[in-house]
Amino acid sequence: MSKVSNKEKIFNVSIDLFSEYGYDGVSIRQIAREVGIRESSIYNHYKSKESILEEILDYYIYQMLSEEIPLDDASDNLDVGFDYFYEQGLNAFASQLKIEKMSKITRIILIESYHNEKIREFLKNSILNEAIKGWIDLFELMKSKELIREDADTIQLAESFYKYGLFLLYEHYIINYPEDDEQFIEELREKSRNHIKLIYESMRK
Numbered sequence: 001m002s003k004v005s006n007k008e009k010i011f012n013v014s015i016d017l018f019s020e021y022g023y024d025g026v027s028i029r030q031i032a033r034e035v036g037i038r039e040s041s042i043y044n045h046y047k048s049k050e051s052i053l054e055e056i057l058d059y060y061i062y063q064m065l066s067e068e069i070p071l072d073d074a075s076d077n078l079d080v081g082f083d084y085f086y087e088q089g090l091n092a093f094a095s096q097l098k099i100e101k102m103s104k105i106t107r108i109i110l111i112e113s114y115h116n117e118k119i120r121e122f123l124k125n126s127i128l129n130e131a132i133k134g135w136i137d138l139f140e141l142m143k144s145k146e147l148i149r150e151d152a153d154t155i156q157l158a159e160s161f162y163k164y165g166l167f168l169l170y171e172h173y174i175i176n177y178p179e180d181d182e183q184f185i186e187e188l189r190e191k192s193r194n195h196i197k198l199i200y201e202s203m204r205k
Helices: 006-021 028-035 049-066 071-080 082-097 100-112 117-144 154-175 181-203
Strands: none
Touching: 006 028, 006 049, 006 100, 028 049, 049 082, 049 100, 049 117, 082 100, 082 181, 100 117, 100 154, 117 154, 154 181
């Protein structure tokens, strides 16, 4: 087993503390104490608490994008069936949430978005807008393949689907916190399947 570096320990401890107490509620001193190093040693790896946060956000989006299904693959799989493609995407997303570190970062993003400008912009641009754009592209592809009606509003479809999923995350990580992650992921799967089926059936050609 490879030895965990101090930088990795700082990263992991920061995720734990930020998710539990909030970004503003955690100090560099507290992080250092939990890691078991001097406060000054933090600055050998990170220039500030904000730079730790930036690396956490970069890590999160990198992990999420690594599970993204390219539109070319979607095009091939849509010929097999929309359900197949959607299930692949749902499984990829759920697999990330099963990772404790990713689950905690999701909570950090949600609880901090109302007052932390950096996180709010990250949520709006890197998560919300980019994901909705991807779904718009997918629904446009479905329209071109005549899988959904020609008059379908692809923007509304994308927003209706994705923002519902975002609400489920908010409900779990904020309103119902703490609650069992495993149970939530299964509920997320079921509710998301039902929701996309409702949307898809209403627009199916």
